[in-house]
Amino acid sequence: MAYQAxxxxIAFILNRVVSFPDLSVTQRFAEATAETMAAxxxxxxxxxxxxxxPVxxxxxxxxxxxxxxxxRSSPGYAEAFRALAEGGWIGIAADPEYGGMGLPQALNMAVNEMLASACLALQLNPLLTQGQIEALEHHGSDELKALYLPKLISGExxxxxxxxxxxxxxDVGALTTRAERAGDGSYRVTGQKIFITWGDSDVTENVCHLVLARLPDGGPGTRGISLFMVPKFIPDESGKPGVANDLRVVSLEHxxxxxxxPTxxxxxxxxxxxxxxxxxxxxxxxFTMMNAARLGVGVQGVAQAEAALQQAVAYAAERVQAGPILRHPDVRRMLAESRAEVFAARAICMACAVALDMSRxxxxxxxxxxxxxxxxxxxxHGTDVGIRVADTAVQVHGGMGYVEETGAAQYLRDVRITAIYEGTNGIQxxxxxxxxxxxGGAAAMALLDEILDGAKAAQSAEPDLANQLWQAAETLRETTQELLDRDMPDRFAGAVPYLSAFARVLGAHYHLRAATGGGSKALARLYIAxxxxQFAADLAAARAGLADLxxxxxxxxxxxxxx
Amino acid sequence: MAYQAxxxxIAFILNRVVSFPDLSVTQRFAEATAETMAAxxxxxxxxxxxxxxPVxxxxxxxxxxxxxxxxRSSPGYAEAFRALAEGGWIGIAADPEYGGMGLPQALNMAVNEMLASACLALQLNPLLTQGQIEALEHHGSDELKALYLPKLISGExxxxxxxxxxxxxxDVGALTTRAERAGDGSYRVTGQKIFITWGDSDVTENVCHLVLARLPDGGPGTRGISLFMVPKFIPDESGKPGVANDLRVVSLEHxxxxxxxPTxxxxxxxxxxxxxxxxxxxxxxxFTMMNAARLGVGVQGVAQAEAALQQAVAYAAERVQAGPILRHPDVRRMLAESRAEVFAARAICMACAVALDMSRxxxxxxxxxxxxxxxxxxxxHGTDVGIRVADTAVQVHGGMGYVEETGAAQYLRDVRITAIYEGTNGIQxxxxxxxxxxxGGAAAMALLDEILDGAKAAQSAEPDLANQLWQAAETLRETTQELLDRDMPDRFAGAVPYLSAFARVLGAHYHLRAATGGGSKALARLYIAxxxxQFAADLAAARAGLADLxxxxxxxxxxxxxx
Incomplete structure (x- = not known):
């Protein structure tokens, strides 16, 4: 089945679950109305x-x-990228002064999700470009901004x-790439970098590298590192790609x-x-670029989960083994749990995007x-869910999931990188x-307060669900307090399960909001049951500490x- | 790093955890001494x-x-298979009357694990041959046994x-392959089969197909199905491969x-x-063939987990990011949890094999x-652990895990099939x-009694661990009782999490035995903490039932x- 956006x-989550409508009340995002969003x-x-x-x-x-x-990029990529760029989709959240639409990141991320569902490998290109746009908007000189932003935003x-x-x-601080002052205000950058996503491209006419390097008087570690814009072709006086810069692609990873x-x-x-x-x-x-990209990668996880899940549901509806397997209790369980997880992970990503927008x-x-x-x-969590759901989607296909022609395995192979790049999930x-x-836990506690308030508000409509959420949030608060008293190595030994527990509690919170706001009650009950x-086991692991390790x-x- | 068996x-688990020594007290397995095992x-x-x-x-x-x-099989496979066959490794558990060694399945499975760690794709060939040997031993006529068993056992x-x-x-009962009586005691088989592992081979001189088909007077469903031996080359009077049979490989799956x-x-x-x-x-x-193969596939999961984990540990010991990452708390957590899971899954497989041997x-x-x-x-559970650990091993490698040249990704791709073939894990x-x-739950309760007895016995040496296990086993007993009162569709809706919970409790049981029997206490504490x-969340899901789905x-x- 073809992916259906x-x-x-998504509109339901934005409108009813993560307070997107509050944005249109602000001056900055006054144009982010429900109609604009829908369109x-x-x-x-x-x-x-x-x-x-299709590509x-x-x-x-x-x-x-x-x-x-x-x-040489893959067949059809150039045309697909052109359509994406010419539609203005790269610059949704970018500064209107340079050609962007100035809309909220929440909307941008919703669009990114759809594009990443459709083709993760291609969507990486505009995603990283968006990160670069943000970095330049915040840290670039006026000259750099004027030269690069319009080209990046237009996707040229x-x-x-x-x-x-x-x-x-x-360990970024260990980098050895050097930069030297050229004397004319520019620099010379020398070194080797690996794992550079879309490090070259024939779908755009220039490739702009933001490169971390150390100046001769840069100290050791991360504090002595500077950032440089190093274009593949040096822009000429009219701002067009001019002479080739002294850089090259050595090889691509398999x-x-x-x-x-291309990596x-x-x-x-x-x-x-x-x-x-x-x-x-x-x-x-x-970090500006990385933070934007991190949320974007979480969204990629949700995106691939959505696409893989849709295909699995369609397969299960068509595949007959004494009735469509969609009606088999265990297959339905796999699909329903996956849908509940996708809903939660998407709500978390959108809540993050709305918070970013509100802060701005x-x-x-x-x-x-x-x-x-x-x-x-x-x-x-978004990428963990992406992998888990893509894996479940393979399982729903049975033997056909292991055969490459169905495409189920591709989702699993593709999404697997999202837990690694932009900082492994352990680093997160x-x-x-x-x-x-x-x-001191202020942000965590503020979020937990919101969750507890949510549970209180849902008490009369969904007492069972509200109670379960309440208790989970209270336990999470206690564990958070406990972690605050520990030293870092001890915290790190439980970091991954702690993050997972927090995500599950948040997920339940958004599900409960949905259930009491016109969404599917069955889905919320499923998630909470x-x-x-699993939050309890996660918190047990989070508290287990370093000693036994x-x-x-x-x-x-x-x-x-x-x- | 090369895989080290x-x-x-394995010997520790056989000797101290799953009572392998009891076998040598029986008449049938008197030769299965500690020395034989070690050798x-x-x-x-x-x-x-x-x-x-190496292949x-x-x-x-x-x-x-x-x-x-x-x-045409992959490079080196023929030589590797020859060495395996000529070493007598296919017939470890087979009937000595036909050239087997008559040793316990537990020992056979231990050997299978090592071979499957080394190369899953190749080991599938002898694994299925072993299943066929068992099926013929139990159900074949004397003539069939005399003709086929020596050749299968020798790996010719x-x-x-x-x-x-x-x-x-x-849904096996829906099959349409037909068989007709030829009048001379033989049959003619007509139909198409898919997903046939090693359906052809150039590493053996004949390929013996056990084929399910329906005779004209066979009723519908699984009760009307008969099983046939259909060799690629029909044995001549001297028992050598003779004329080619009317069958062919249509295509291989990608x-x-x-x-x-070759699938x-x-x-x-x-x-x-x-x-x-x-x-x-x-x-x-x-079913005789499938049951043997099912345990064998669980062992494959353990095997791939072991190999992937060894490589990840070696990588983490060498990879320096402000010290070897093996010392980073989160990396160590991933590796330690994986090791604890491998131990538990292996013990469960070996306990199953010993039970099979004791029954015989x-x-x-x-x-x-x-x-x-x-x-x-x-x-x-063995294959779930296989996939989980192989996935974690990729994560430990970071970006290098996503690049095919390290081989970490191959383990993940290879092991993924084990949760699907021989009956998906949902079917299990x-x-x-x-x-x-x-x-009526008799077998389950007998096993739970053994676990509770184990917890009691460990009470003085490891009170905390013993108490946690005791409580988990009691909760599991209650949920088992609850499931027994439900109808099938409702049970099926919780089947996968129920199996997972049972496996975790069993795993803790074997870890506790190990810890009080000279094994690693830290590993047992890790597993139990x-x-x-996670058993509690699994049981919550197991009890959730069909209604919300x-x-x-x-x-x-x-x-x-x-x-």
Whole structure:
């Protein structure tokens, strides 16, 4: 079955579950009315279904490749990307001064979800470009902004993010790429970067690399790193792509999935670059790009889950084994639990996006803290759900799920990367229990208060569900308090299950809101009966601490010792 | 890192956790001494590491293929298979009268684990041959046994299992393949079968198909099905492969993994066959083969988990990000939880094998019931753990796990099939709550009694762990009782989480035995603190029943409706 954009479900979540309508009350987002939203979702859904989804399989079968050092993207990608760019979809949330639409991120993320459902490998290109647009908007000089933003927003040029080096993966501070001042205000960048998504492109006329590098007087660690704009072709005086810069794609990775997305080893060989933000303060600018991308990746998880699930439901409706297997209790269980998880993960991502928008519209710190707290949860939980649901969708297909021609396996292969890139889900969880609890738990407690208030408000309509949520939130509050008293390594030992527990409680919260706001009560009951209870096991693991992990002999881990 | 057979851990589990030594007290398995076991494990481990594992990657990169209708297996497979066959490893548990070693299945499964760690795609061939050997031993005529068993046991010929048809997957009774009496005691078989593992082979000189088909007077459903031996080449008078039979491989599937294992669409076109067992009673014989294969598939899950985990631990020990990541709390958590899960899943499989052996050695119904009860748990939980651990191993590798060259992704792709073939894990769970509780719960309660006794016995040495296990087992007993009072569709709606809960409680039971029997206490504490608690959420889901699943609108499942 072809992917059908779930316009109604997304609109319902925005309108009834995550307070999107509050945005249109602000001055900044006065244009984000219900009508605008509906029009945009419908239009984007059509593009996703009719233009983007049809190239998804071709990208898997015919990966991007290098031909004499030049990138050749997968069949149909160029046309699909053109349609996406020319529709203005890259710049939905970008500054109108440079050609953007200035709409909320929540709407942008809803559109991104549809595009990422249709073709993850292709959607990575505009997603990273959007991150670069944000970084430039916040940290670029007026000159850089004027030169690059219109091109990026229109999709004539695309953007990449160059952090990772062979010896410096999650440990960005270990990077060795150097930058030198050229004396004319520009810089020369030299070094090798790996895992660069869409590090080259033949679907855009220029590729703009944001590269982290260290100046000669940059100190060690992350504090001595600067950020540079290093374009593939140096813009000439008219702003058109001019001479080729001193950089090249060394090779492409052969990956489990997202074959249509070229993952490049990049070599910068004295390439000309321009500073973004201040010298030695590149990480701040990069974080802007990364935070936007992190939420975007969480949305990718939801997106792939949605597409995989739709296909599995359609398969189960058609596949007859003494009646359609959609009616078999165990198959229905798999599909229903998946749908409940997709709903929850989507609501979490949208709540994060709305918080980001509210923070920008109101300037209030509480909203910024809310968005910051939700970002790692949206990223890690959204992608965990993406993988879990894609895996379940394979299972629903039975043997046909293991055969590549049905496409079920492609979703699983493609979505698997989302738990790794933009900071592994372990890194997200450490961010949550580390940096995001560094306020003494204020943001966490504010969110828990909202959940408890929600449970209270639902008490008369859905007493059972409300009570279960209430108790879960109370237990989560206690564990949060307990973690705050611990040192970091001990917190880190329980970070992933803690994040998972928080996500499940949040999910139940949004489900309850939906059930009491006109949504499916059966889905909420399902979630609270079958998915929420896992929070308790998660919290047990979150509290288990470091001691037993350290007591365990490495030889036992390796299997080279009895017991 | 190359796979190292975990000989000590396996021997420890056999000796101290699942009562393998009791077997050598029986007359049938008097030769299964500790020395024999140690010698066999060591020898098989050497073969797995030195001969089988080296062909694993080549099988992935160069799949089996058809060349003018002839199968060409992956590079190195023929030599590796020869070494395996000539070492006598196929017939470890087979009847000595026909060339087998007559040793316990527990030992056979331990060897199978090592071979399946080394190369799952190749090991499928001897695994299915072993299943066919068992089916013939129990149901074949003396003539068939004399003709086929020596060849299968020596690995000169290989065996396949032909159940699935395009319209009849899990619903075997819907099959349409026909058989007709030829008048000379033989039969003619006509029909198409799909998903036939190693349906053709160039590593053996003959391929023996056990084919389910319906005689003209066979009734509808599974009761009217007969089983036939249909060889690729009809044995001549001297028992050598003679004229080609009327059957052919139509095509091979392009699969997510196990590329080295040819998955065939088979066409039988009036092929000559011989009855196995009685007419219309083929399912009984096929079940013999399937039950052996189910435990074998659970072991495959454990095997792939072991291999993937070993590689992840080695990677984490070498990969430095401000110290080896093996010391990072979250990475260590992933590896330690995986090791604890592998230990538990292996113990469950081995306990199942020992129960099977005890039932054969003693003829006691209790042992048969124990083996029957544990088989679906061993299969489903072993393969769930296989997938979970292989997935975690990818995550530990970070970006390198998504790149195919490290091999981490291959484990995930390969092991994914194990939750599907030989009856999906959903089918296993329905078998558990259906057929395996049809004794009024006697087998379940007997196992729970053993667990409660174990907790009592460990009370003084490990009071905390013993108490947690005790309470979990009591809750499991209550839920079991509750399920017994329900009708089948309602049970089925909770079958998968019920099986998972049972497996976790069993896992804790074996961990506690290990901890009080000289094994790793840290590993047991880890399991009971971090893995066992999930049983409660599983049981909540198991009790949730069918109502909400049925209340859910199909349009909500599809995402085409608000909420």
């Amino acid at each position: 779930p316009v109604e479900q 945009i979702l419908t239009e984007a859904g059509k593009l996703a279904t009719e233009v983007i989804a 998804n399989r071709a990208g898997d079968l015919t990966p991007a490749r290098l031909e004499n050092g030049k990138l 040029w695309s953007g990449t993010m160059n952090l990772t080096e062979p010896q410096a993966g999650s 990956k489990l999935g997202i074959h249509g997305s 490049c080893v990049m070599s910068f060989e004295g390439a000309k670059g321009w500073l973004v933000g201040e010298e030695h303060k590149g990480m701040a600018a990069m 519209a109101t300037g209030l710190d509480e909203w910024a803290a809310r968005a910051a707290f939700l970002t790692p949860i949206a990223k890690a 969880a450490m961010d949550l229990v580390g940096r995001k609890l560094a306020d 079958r998915i929420l209870p 350290e007591a365990l002999d490495d030889a036992v881990l390796l299997g080279q010792m009895a017991g | 975990p000989v000590e851990q 066999i494990l060591t020898e098989a481990g050497k073969l797995a590491t030195e001969v089988i594992a 694993n990657r080549a099988g992935d990169l160069t799949p089996a293929r058809l060349e003018n209708g002839k199968l 010929w290989s065996g396949t299992m032909n159940l699935t048809e395009p319209q009849a997957g899990s 699969k997510l993994g196990i590329h080295g294992s 065939c669409v088979m066409s039988f076109e009036g092929a000559k066959g011989w009855l196995v067992g009685e007419e219309h009673k083929g399912m009984a014989a096929m 050695a003693t003829g006691l119904d209790e042992w048969a019931a124990r083996a029957a009860f544990l088989t679906p748990i061993a299969k489903a 769970a329905m078998d558990l709550v259906g057929r395996k509780l049809a004794d 971090r893995i066992l608690p 049925e209340a859910l609108d199909d349009a909500v499942l599809l995402g085409q409706m608000a909420g």
